[in-house]
């Protein structure tokens with residue numbers, strides 16, 4: 465097991481991924497797996513991806529809170545640098561940004577695929 469990183473001493477990391485993005489793991493124990501982003505933590509630079517980095521969590525039973533106790537399997541966080549976003553057309557790609565005019569004279573930043581230019585943001 466690796467030592468726990470001190471949260472408070474680190475600069476927040478800019479993460480271009482959002483919840484519910486489809487990503488592919490490109491490095492580490494679960495390399496090759498794809499899944500949906502469940503959680504993003506910019507203070508640690510880590511994300512949680514569905515069915516990736518499954519860890520066994522030992523929980524003590526607590527009848528007052530209806531927790532049964534025992535060993536539960538759940539997703540552990542992995543470093544954002546170990547995943548790439550999946551473009552529906554091209555597969556794993558890097559993200560480019562692009563300004564789009566929005567109603568009301570505003571411009572919004574949109575994430576697009578660097579290969580085919582398709583938007584990666586869901587409406």
Ligand SMILES: [Zn+2]
Nearest residue numbers: 551554577580
């Ligand atoms: Zn693409």
